[in-house]
Amino acid sequence: MQPEHFDLLLTGAALVGVGPARENLARGVIGICGERIAWVGEHVPEGATADRVMELSRRIVCPGFINMHYHAGLNFVRGVAPDLGFAPSYTPGLPQASQLTPDETAALSKLGALEALKAGCTTLVDSFVQADAIVAGMASLGGRLFVSPRLNDVDFASVLAGERRFDPELATRMLAGAEAFIDHWHGSSEGRVNVHLTAHAPDTCSPDFLTRIALLARRNGLKIGTHFYNDRLLPEIVWSFTDDNQGRISPKVSYEIIDNLVFTLGIHYFYGDERDSNGEFRKQNQVYT
Structure with missing residues (x-):
């Protein structure tokens, strides 16, 4: 499988309300392609690349x-x-x-x-x-x-x-x-x-x-x-x-x-x-x- 490529990768933030179970991740990763969230997880997908990476340690990302x-x-x-x-x-x-x-x-x-x-x-x-x-x-x-x-x-x-x-x-x-x-x-x-x-x-x-x-x-x-x-x-x-x-x-x-x-x-x-x-x-x- 070809490695993921993202337009924007958000790393290191605490993620609130992730997925159907509304889980919280102490440190998570969000990958964005165009206007869509393409990846949410605890780690960057193996081999993934991004046009831009934002390190968001000590910040919170939550649903709107x-x-x-x-x-x-x-x-x-x-x-x-x-x-x-x-x-x-x-x-x-x-x-x-x-x-x-x-x-x-x-x-x-x-x-x-x-x-x-x-x-x-x-x-x-x-x-x-x-x-x-x-x-x-x-x-x-x-x-x-x-x-x-x-x-x-x-x-x-x-x-x-x-x-x-x-x-x-x-x-x-x-x-x-x-x-x-x-x-x-x-x-x-x-x-x-x-x-x-x-x-x-x-x-x-x-x-x-x-x-x-x-x-x-x-x-x-x-x-x-x-x-x-x-x-x-x-x-x-x-x-x-x-x-x-x-x-x-x-x-x-x-x-x-x-x-x-x-x-x-x-x-x-x-x-x-x-x-x-x-x-x-x-x-x-x-x-x-």
Whole structure:
């Protein structure tokens, strides 16, 4: 057998999570050919050569991290939450994602994906406005993506004005766009890009809209992500209404509608109160804060 030849050989590093058994090697070797890992073991294959060798003693090589909830393009408001002391969703006077152009969205999202990659994240679960504009650039960096359009039927302009108005025509446009997004992107880039559906939040999705998202997810075998408490007023909004005819929906009802399709519920758990102190949502779902 002809000796192995690698483009790059990494030697001497501690390897974490190797192979199906997720073994750890105190000192290991990784051989890379092109864009593929061609060899992992404790020793360099006999007679093997390489164009480049990197000695990585006292370093760790591990599988890429997974960012389970990311908005790559939101780097344009980095630092605002620490400065204000709260996460400024829907705050008048601050930049809003819905105000970005497609080109701005694409550039910011690619930058955010690059920052994540430099931090060791090779898989991103992302949802954002103008999702069609962000996928190609993010995928070009070589990572894996689970991506979704931001799905809501609330009129965000009304939210910024202190109201919450749901728009049936917006709901229909959102769902049509989501179907086209699934058809175009799911399984693309040699399987590195896949689609999930992000129902934005209990305060931005009407019950009817959530039901339609759930049906779309079932038809396509997709999972759903959502934000749980997304603004400071939401605990009062979702617990106090009963039949106010404004389409508002509580986290409990949200969970019942989207059922077992949930794969992340409670992300951005900014604003909770004692009425969720029993942790039922955390018991039943993967919750990332």
